[in-house]
Amino acid sequence: MNKNKEQLLNKRYKAEKRFRLYGQSAIFMALLFLTIFIFKIFSTGYSAFQKTWLIVPVTFDAELMMLEQNPSKEDLKDADYYDIALKSMADLDPNANENQENELKRMVSYFFEREIKRELLNDPSLIGKTKDVYLTASDDLDQVFKGNYPRDLPEDQRRVTDYQLKIFDQLVELGKVESKFNLSFFTYPDSREAELAGIASSFMGSIFSILVCLMIAFPVAVLAAIYLEEFAPKNRFTDFIEVNINNLAAVPSIVFGLLGLGILLAVFQLPRSTPLVGGITLSLMTLPTIIIACRASLKAVPPSIREAALAMGASKMQTTMHHTVPLSMPGTLSGTIIGLAQALGETAPLILIGMVAFVNTIPGSPLDPAASLPVQIYIWAESAERGFVEKVSACIMVLLGFLIIMNLFAQIIRHKFEKKWS
Amino acid sequence: MNLILFIFIVLLGFTSYYFGRKKAYTIQSTNKRLTALPQFYGYYLAIWCAIPAFIIFSLWAIFEPTIVKLLILSDYSNQGYLDDELNLIYEKTKALSRGQFTGEITPFIEASAEKYLSLRSIAQSSKAVIVLSIIIASVAYAYKKISSNSRTREPVEKFLKAVLFTASLAAILTTVGIVFSLIFQTIDFFKVIPLFDFVFGTHWYPAKAFVRDSSEALDPTMYSDTFGAVPIFAGTFFIAFIAMCVAIPIGLMSGIYLAEYASVKVRQYAKPLIEILAGIPTVVYGFFAALTVGPFLKEIGNSMGLDVSAESALAAGGVMGIMIIPFISSLSDDVITSVPQSLRDGSYAMGATKSETIKKVIFPAALPGIVGSILLGVSRAIGETMIVVMASGLAANLTLNPLESTSTITAQIVVILIGDQAFGDPKTQAAFALGMSLFLVTLCLNIVALRVVKKYREKYE
Numbered sequence: 001m002n003k004n005k006e007q008l009l010n011k012r013y014k015a016e017k018r019f020r021l022y023g024q025s026a027i028f029m030a031l032l033f034l035t036i037f038i039f040k041i042f043s044t045g046y047s048a049f050q051k052t053w054l055i056v057p058v059t060f061d062a063e064l065m066m067l068e069q070n071p072s073k074e075d076l077k078d079a080d081y082y083d084i085a086l087k088s089m090a091d092l093d094p095n096a097n098e099n100q101e102n103e104l105k106r107m108v109s110y111f112f113e114r115e116i117k118r119e120l121l122n123d124p125s126l127i128g129k130t131k132d133v134y135l136t137a138s139d140d141l142d143q144v145f146k147g148n149y150p151r152d153l154p155e156d157q158r159r160v161t162d163y164q165l166k167i168f169d170q171l172v173e174l175g176k177v178e179s180k181f182n183l184s185f186f187t188y189p190d191s192r193e194a195e196l197a198g199i200a201s202s203f204m205g206s207i208f209s210i211l212v213c214l215m216i217a218f219p220v221a222v223l224a225a226i227y228l229e230e231f232a233p234k235n236r237f238t239d240f241i242e243v244n245i246n247n248l249a250a251v252p253s254i255v256f257g258l259l260g261l262g263i264l265l266a267v268f269q270l271p272r273s274t275p276l277v278g279g280i281t282l283s284l285m286t287l288p289t290i291i292i293a294c295r296a297s298l299k300a301v302p303p304s305i306r307e308a309a310l311a312m313g314a315s316k317m318q319t320t321m322h323h324t325v326p327l328s329m330p331g332t333l334s335g336t337i338i339g340l341a342q343a344l345g346e347t348a349p350l351i352l353i354g355m356v357a358f359v360n361t362i363p364g365s366p367l368d369p370a371a372s373l374p375v376q377i378y379i380w381a382e383s384a385e386r387g388f389v390e391k392v393s394a395c396i397m398v399l400l401g402f403l404i405i406m407n408l409f410a411q412i413i414r415h416k417f418e419k420k421w422s
Numbered sequence: 423m424n425l426i427l428f429i430f431i432v433l434l435g436f437t438s439y440y441f442g443r444k445k446a447y448t449i450q451s452t453n454k455r456l457t458a459l460p461q462f463y464g465y466y467l468a469i470w471c472a473i474p475a476f477i478i479f480s481l482w483a484i485f486e487p488t489i490v491k492l493l494i495l496s497d498y499s500n501q502g503y504l505d506d507e508l509n510l511i512y513e514k515t516k517a518l519s520r521g522q523f524t525g526e527i528t529p530f531i532e533a534s535a536e537k538y539l540s541l542r543s544i545a546q547s548s549k550a551v552i553v554l555s556i557i558i559a560s561v562a563y564a565y566k567k568i569s570s571n572s573r574t575r576e577p578v579e580k581f582l583k584a585v586l587f588t589a590s591l592a593a594i595l596t597t598v599g600i601v602f603s604l605i606f607q608t609i610d611f612f613k614v615i616p617l618f619d620f621v622f623g624t625h626w627y628p629a630k631a632f633v634r635d636s637s638e639a640l641d642p643t644m645y646s647d648t649f650g651a652v653p654i655f656a657g658t659f660f661i662a663f664i665a666m667c668v669a670i671p672i673g674l675m676s677g678i679y680l681a682e683y684a685s686v687k688v689r690q691y692a693k694p695l696i697e698i699l700a701g702i703p704t705v706v707y708g709f710f711a712a713l714t715v716g717p718f719l720k721e722i723g724n725s726m727g728l729d730v731s732a733e734s735a736l737a738a739g740g741v742m743g744i745m746i747i748p749f750i751s752s753l754s755d756d757v758i759t760s761v762p763q764s765l766r767d768g769s770y771a772m773g774a775t776k777s778e779t780i781k782k783v784i785f786p787a788a789l790p791g792i793v794g795s796i797l798l799g800v801s802r803a804i805g806e807t808m809i810v811v812m813a814s815g816l817a818a819n820l821t822l823n824p825l826e827s828t829s830t831i832t833a834q835i836v837v838i839l840i841g842d843q844a845f846g847d848p849k850t851q852a853a854f855a856l857g858m859s860l861f862l863v864t865l866c867l868n869i870v871a872l873r874v875v876k877k878y879r880e881k882y883e
Binding site: 012013016019020022024026030044227231240243244251252255256257261262263287315321344345374378381392393399400403 | 575587589590592596602679682698701705706708709748751775798806807811812832839841845864871
């Protein structure tokens with residue numbers, strides 16, 4: 001009998017331990033996913049911040065450039081750079097035949113002509129001289145140099161030819177290949193060529209949409225929250241508004257995209273693919289988040305504040321606007337920033353309103369067609385080229401960086417400025 | 423032009439605020455008692471400046487285009503044009519006046535364009551004149567009112583309250599907007615495709631509807647067997663099911679552990695870390711699922727001799743599950759912590775171990791809240807878009823094999839609507855019909871879940 005009891009107790013203790021272990025492993029699993037996730041993004045993405053350059057001697061031959069004696073600045077701008085660019089690439093291998101010359105040309109980006117032009121415009125005295133110029137390597141060679149490209153594949157399955165690899169290895173040995181910080185990733189707009197693609201256009205698109213979203217959602221949400229929390233009578237209509245807000249907070253984001261498409265584009269005829277429409281759509285999504293945050297922080301202001309103001313003869317409106325609302329601002333602002341961070345990461349509604357269009361100019365206003373950072377991630381992730389994989393990860397790192405900064409900012413506002421009522 | 427006018431009106435508003443306040447001070451200096459603080463006199467004037475301006479601006483924006491169009495088209499009225507042709511003429515006129523017209527320019531249209539430009543400039547200048555004169559009149563009227571020291575605080579506060587109330591209607595307007603944007607296209611869609619075929623059909627090939635020659639009349643029989651949404655619905659619920667298989671055990675167990683077992687320190691760090699998972703944009707999960715998880719599962723499957731698609735439902739559903747973990751863990755954590763301590767104490771006093779207390783006492787007590795959190799998770803899984811678009815297939819297969827690819831409502835909407843769409847095309851309308859069903863399903867789930875959670879909160883408060 002006693003032994004049975006002990007066995008039972010042991011069994012119960014074991015069950016207790018097991019249950020605890022389940023809990024621990026669940027937490028462990030969740031954190032493991034997070035770690036794998038971040039590790040994977042960083043390990044594929046960090047190399048995109050480096051860019052490979054080929055250092056090629058270029059002879060600025062006035063005759064080949066169709067330049068006359070003592071050219072003006074205008075002449076230099078209009079000069080023909082293609083021939084000298086081609087020649088300097090072909091000169092890398094004096095014995096190259098026509099096919100190989102073509103392959104040599106494809107070792108650098110199609111921007112090489114412009115890179116040479118920029119060099120001369122910076123220093124017009126180079127005419128007739130030879131100078132080493134940094135040229136952007138093609139994305140495949142870039143990947144080879146970073147070790148992301150399997151060199152042992154048979155040649156017909158590779159996009160780099162054996163010949164290109166041979167010349168490239170020679171250049172590496174001569175120290176004519178250099179890896180430098182990839183500034184163009186931040187300053188160039190999107191491009192079909194991975195080596196030239198940058199996030200400037202989608203970054204500006206994101207900034208504009210978020211600004212539009214902030215300008216619409218913040219005032220409307222704060223005003224609505226003030227009404228609902230401070231003035232609204234308790235009746236059916238108010239309840240209906242409240243149910244609406246709670247539901248809107250849980251409606252799938254793609255439905256807001258359909259709203260943008262069906263109303264903003266089809267009925268109001270707003271311009272497609274623009275951050276203006278994107279921002280309005282996102283603001284409708286962010287609205288409930290901000291309203292809920294603002295109401296919560298209005299509710300947290302103790303009634304004694306209101307009573308004191310009313311006792312001093314302030315009207316209800318004065319009490320609210322001069323005392324309650326300013327005291328609730330830290331909570332409202334941090335809620336707003338968190339809502340904007342969500343909007344910044346939103347993709348699906350923006351795809352529906354056409355912000356996936358290929359944009360190779362940097363938008364200058366909310367009325368120019370643009371993409372946004374998450375949409376850029378989607379566009380690049382769907383591209384087949386190998387060079388885009390690291391770009392996607394790098395773009396994700398930039399996006400996550402912004403989200404972390406925004407969330408930290410929200411935390412700081414909350415902890416620094418929020419009054420603790422006790 | 424509009425911008426200059428707008429800035430001018432804003433400046434006028436500020437000046438009238440200033441004058442109103444100044445007037446109040448002069449009244450005060452004559453030893454009369456003010457009926458409100460001086461700034462209310464200012465606000466009062468500024469509001470009398472803003473409201474008429476706003477009303478006229480919006481009326482103008484609504485009526486100007488219609489009137490201009492009527493005037494332009496009155497030249498063509500007795501030439502026997504059809505409505506569509508008249509619209510075309512008007513569009514051409516507008517394009518020409520903006521210098522964006524590329525077609526053949528007829529003298530008629532050129533004349534219209536000139537007329538259009540002159541009408542526009544007349545409209546603009548008359549708008550400026552009317553707005554300014556009315557504003558000045560109304561401000562003068564209000565100034566007279568405050569000069570006689572009548573009440574200003576009450577009207578100003580009433581106005582502010584009206585503004586607040588209007589803002590709170592935004593939520594309703596958004597819902598109405600969603601319903602409107604979906605319902606018309608959906609009704610048009612069901613005019614061509616019978617509801618029965620949509621709900622019970624088992625073949626979904628929207629691409630087939632696109633091949634049609636645009637000169638052909640709409641032939642409903644062409645679309646039979648094209649828009650059967652069963653595979654889509656099945657795929658949606660299947661992927662959501664896989665996601666919940668991952669999210670419920672992990673989310674629930676971590677919620678329980680955080681609420682009942684974890685030390686303050688562990689809780690302090692683990693909770694925000696898990697919540698990071700909820701803050702990661704879904705497109706990032708999609709990329710992760712497509713680049714890492716999909717190929718990884720395929721490799722494992724191949725090594726076991728299984729045929730795994732690189733875009734399997736398992737990869738999309740699994741990653742979606744990871745995304746939902748924090749929703750379930752946070753909500754169930756909240757729910758469990760709000761179970762009254764007395765229930766725990768009672769159970770411990772009877773000699774129950776901690777896990778027995780959790781399983782037999784706390785879990786049943788917290789069950790409604792936990793069910794609510796799971797329902798919210800399901801609603802998220804059904805509405806999730808980017809993971810499925812990037813990691814799962816786009817062809818709608820009717821399958822229950824997690825290793826094959828399936829498609830979901832959201833993925834189909836994106837596939838259909840990405841790029842240019844023609845409204846009026848059954849394919850586009852199909853996307854809106856799918857959106858409508860998605861909205862209705864998630865709406866029901868949300869309402870039930872929110873109600874359950876609310877009921878539960880009331881029970882223990």
